[in-house]
Amino acid sequence: MDLLSFVSVPLAAYLILAAFVAFDAMVPALPGEVLVVSAGALSAAGHLDVGWAVVAATAGAIAGDLAVYGLSRRALPGALGRTRLGRRIVERIERAHARMGSTSAVAITAARFVPLGRTAVAAAAGIAGVRPRRFATFAFAGCLLWAGWTVGLGYVTGTVTDAPLWLQVAIGAAVGVLVGVWAGAAHTVIRTRRRMSQRARAGAAVDHPPEEPSPSRLPELVG
Template sequence: MDLGSIDLWGAAIYFWIIPAVLGDAIFPPMPSEMVVITGGALSAEGRANVFLVVALAALASWLGDVVVFQLFKRRLSHLLDRWKWGRKLHSGIHQAIAKAGRSSTYGTIIGARFIPGGRLATSAAAGIGEVTTRGFSLCAGLGAVLWACWLTGLGFVTGSTTGLPFWASSLIGVAVGLVVGAAVGIIVTRRRGTRSPVDEPGAEPES
C-alpha cells in the first residue's frame, strides 16, 4: 500500500477528519490540523470537495468543544480520575488551562483554538466558569467554522501555488499554521492565570 498515493488519501480523508478533530478536543497532540490542511491540499488537486472538508472539520470541532464544556460544566471531570490514563489526561488539562490562562470570554472561546492546547483549555475553563451553554455553543460554532476555513484554505492555497505533491503542500501549510498559531498564542496568553480553576487529580476540593 502506497501511503503517498493521492487516490488513497483522496478517498480516505473524509473518514480521518472527524476522529482526528474530535480527539484533538481532549488530546491536543492529535494531528487534526495536519489532517484538515491535507484535506485542503487534496481539494486543490480535485481529489476532495473543499466544502465538505470545511463542513466536517467545523462540525467535529464544535462537537468536541461542546463535549469538553459539558464535562466540566456538569462537574464530571472527576470521572477521569478512575483510570490511570484519565488521571494523566486530567492533569494535562489542568496544565493546559494554567498555561493558557483563566479567561473564558467569548472572544477567547472563538480565538484560542488557533493556538496549541487553547481549544481544550478554553472549553474546560468556560465549563467551570459562568459561560452559558447557549453562548458557548454559538461562539464555539463560529470559532469552529473560522478554524476549519483557515486550515482548509491554507492547504488549498499551498496546494494550488506550490506545484508540489499534496503531502509536501500539507507540510508547508502546517509550518505556516504553527507560525501563525505561535504569534496568536503570544497575544492571547499575555495575561496568564496564576492558577487553573480545574481541581488537580488527587487534590482536596476547596471548601
C-alpha cells in the same frame, strides 16, 4: 496514512476528518490540524471538495469542543472538589471567568487557533459554568473560522506550489502553527496590559480618593 488512499472514498474521508478533529480536542496529540491542511491540499488537487472539507472540519471541531466543555461542566468539578488542590484550581478558574479572562467571548472564539488553547479554554468554560448556549455560539464561530482558515492554507499551498503533496501539507501546517503561536502570544500580551492598566487605575483611586467638601464650603455647595 497514504493521503491518496485516504480520499479513495470521499464520504469516508470527510467522516474520518471530522472524527480526527473531534478527538484532537480531547487528545491534542492527534494530528487533527495536519489532516485538515491535507484535506485542503487534496481539494486543490481535485481529490476532495473544499466546501465539504470545511464542513467536516467544522463539525468535528465543534463536536470535540462541546464534548470537552460538557465533561468539564459535569464531571470535572466534582472530581476536583474531592481534593484541596482541585478546589483551588476550580476557584482560580472561577475568578478568571469573573474577570472575563480565559473564558471571554474573544478567548472562546480565538482559542481554536492556539495550539492546546482549544482544549484549555473549553475545559475552563465548563468548570467556570459558562452558559451552554453562550459557549456553543462562540465556539461554533471559532470552529468555522478555524476550519476555513486551515483548509484554506492547504488549498492555497496546493494551488500556488508544485511541491509534493507531503511538502504542501508541511508548509501549510507550519504556517498554521506559527499563526496560532503568534495569536496566543498577542492575546496574552493584550490581557496582561489590560490587567496592569486596571491595577494602575485601582491604585490611583486608592492613593487619590475623591475629596470631600469641607464644612466651611457646605453652604456654598448647597446654595
